[in-house]
Amino acid sequence: MGIYLPIAEMSVNMVVILAMGAAVGFLSGMFGVGGGFLITPLLIFYNIPPAIAVATGANQVVASSVSGALVHLKKGTIDFKLGTVLLVGGIAGSTLGAWVFALLRSVGQLDLFVSLVYVALLGTVGGLMLVESVRALQRARTGATPALRQPGQHNWIHRLPFKMRFRQSKMFVSVIPVLGIGAVIGFLASIMGVGGGFIMIPALIYLLKVPTNVVVGTSLFQIIFTAAYTTIVHSTANQTVDIVLAFLLMVGGVAGAQYGARAGQKLRGEQLRALLALLVLAVALRLAFDLFVRPASVYSLTGL
Amino acid sequence: MRQIKACKLPFLLFILTLCAVEARAQAPEIVPESIQIGLSTDRVTITSDFSGADLTIFGALDNADPMVARQGRYDVIVVLEGPARPVVVRKKTRVLGMWINTQSETFVNVPMSYSVATTRARQDITNTANYKQLALGAENVNITPYDRNGDPVTLEEFSNALRERKKASGLFSERIGGVQFLSQNLFRATLHLAPNVPVGTHRARAFLFKNGVFIKENSAQLAILKAGFEQRVYRAAQNHGFLYGIAAVLLAFVTGWLGRIIFRRD
Known part of the structure; x- marks a missing residue:
């Protein structure tokens, strides 16, 4: 069933887009991430122009994060204060990201940059998570208690100034790394069309030692606003948000997310992290393949 | 090369004359x-x-x-x-x-x-x-x-x-x-x-x-x-990018919220 996308100016199969949204929504609900890092590459594989895929992906992330954050709101597992500080950094990073995005687009290196950032980030994050979760799984098998948060053990981050207390997360840390993480993720979010959950979650767990139970909710809470801001910035600067495409993805996505969240509850934390790591690595490999293997045609056309 | 041309020319002229004669004979005012x-x-x-x-x-x-x-x-x-x-x-x-x-x-x-x-x-x-x-x-x-x-x-x-x-x-x-x-x-x-x-x-x-x-x-x-609809969406995106972006975000909020209510599984 064909549907015409008014901004992408092309006709796509509606069922394919809905299914794409649902599949990604299922995975995002399961792992507690927005799913932007899957949606954007999938749209690009489906011949949606990268600039539109990125901006529309960000719009879709808003819907799936709202849907996911509502679950955590009910459970009370969102640290609003931490989320807000992350957001302040995120807005700054996102503004810079949209500017770099427009610049790269005009010199014709946007696709390359987006692919490189994806491969590097997904590869690193996926690899680290896989190693960590496999270790955790081994520990669980040998009977040792997993110890992600070791009280009393502080790294260099905890020695920085401007400390702030985050009651819900039971933390007393400097705002510098919090703002920094927010800014880096905001920057990447606007270039990659992602919310950044897959970087945010490990960063909060491993760098800031935020308790795992509040990480997902807080990350989703701040992603709502970073992605919303990214959407508006892209829409204003580049006019690349396709609302029809975004809506189809959202409908598929929010439906899939609720089922995914339920499936996720049946798995253990380490198992979930290992699976997410494999998924992230698979996307990285697929993108690296495109980058390093001779393309079907070395020529490409763009409008001016 | 030169030789071929030389023999061809009189022949061509002959044909052309023939055609012209014929055309005049058939229909004095032929319309193309x-x-x-x-x-x-x-x-x-x-x-x-x-x-x-x-x-x-x-x-x-x-x-x-x-x-x-x-x-x-x-x-x-x-x-x-x-x-x-x-x-x-x-x-x-x-x-x-x-x-x-x-x-x-x-x-x-x-x-x-x-x-x-x-x-x-x-x-x-x-x-x-x-x-x-x-x-x-x-x-x-x-x-x-x-x-x-x-x-x-x-x-x-x-x-x-x-x-x-x-x-x-x-x-x-x-x-x-x-x-x-x-x-x-x-x-x-x-x-x-x-x-x-x-x-x-x-x-x-x-x-x-x-x-x-x-x-x-x-x-x-x-x-x-x-x-109509596609044109309006396109116009809105081009002329009112900021408002269009806000609308896209609001749509996402509503869809996310409705999706949570309709498909709730916990």
């Missing part, structure tokens, strides 16, 4: 053939369920020679040419093992689409030199480089790549047998509008050939527009 085309509509709207379409153009020959028509020696080529826009062609080369856009050429007046329908295979209608002269066919359509003084070899390479990419995306297409004669002087052309057909003013052109010789051309305009 001409071609007319008519579109059933001057605008095609792209609605949300658009997934490509066939466009039919009817046409007629005036003052067709019944003899020639009966022998099927009239040929018609109909072209639908999309609006011209500038296009950048980029070429990837291998840098550090990665395929990266390194070279580019800009062309200023590239027709966004170019679809051709013919009565017969193109090589059976007339010769390549004629096609080139008429700038007819995807490989002959005029595309002007922005940098006119560029290296001709590179420009040739990039303009060929442009045509090849356009063909691959279905925007440059050719349909042999797409023009059919319904009677001796009435024909119908069926052209394909690709799912990604560009919006804007398109020009339909019909070329008439007789015994491989180009006789006459005629053209008509066709506007391809987005339908």
